[in-house]
Amino acid sequence: MKELELYYFPQCPYCQVVLSALRVTGLEQSVRYHDIHDEPHSKEKLIKDTGRGTVPCLYIDGKPMHESRDIANWLHKYAKELQ
Numbered sequence: 001m002k003e004l005e006l007y008y009f010p011q012c013p014y015c016q017v018v019l020s021a022l023r024v025t026g027l028e029q030s031v032r033y034h035d036i037h038d039e040p041h042s043k044e045k046l047i048k049d050t051g052r053g054t055v056p057c058l059y060i061d062g063k064p065m066h067e068s069r070d071i072a073n074w075l076h077k078y079a080k081e082l083q
């Protein structure tokens with residue numbers, strides 16, 4: 001099982017794309033969530049790690065992936081082996 005952490009905030013439509021992919025793939029419970037508006041330190045970490053403050057960003061075993069479409073595609077591709 002890979003360690004998955006999602007940096008997001010709920011009002012962000014791109015984040016909703018990823019949250020929807022997590023629901024559809026049944027991986028919703030397998031992710032640790034960081035709301036960057038609730039946790040300023042999480043936004044700071046995101047910027048420090050990636051040079052970008054944009055969300056969504058999914059960390060896969062500590063490696064950050066940006067872009068909602070890329071993340072959703074990755075989730076669908078690897079869903080079976082992640083469950």
Ligand SMILES: N[C@@H](CCC(=O)N[C@@H](CS)C(=O)NCC(=O)O)C(=O)O
Pocket residue numbers: 011012013014015053054055056066067068069
């Ligand atoms: N192309 C990106 C767009 C991501 C994006 O623009 N996210 C906005 C929120 S909806 C963001 O993080 N803006 C910077 C900020 O709110 O600090 C994706 O599809 O993931």
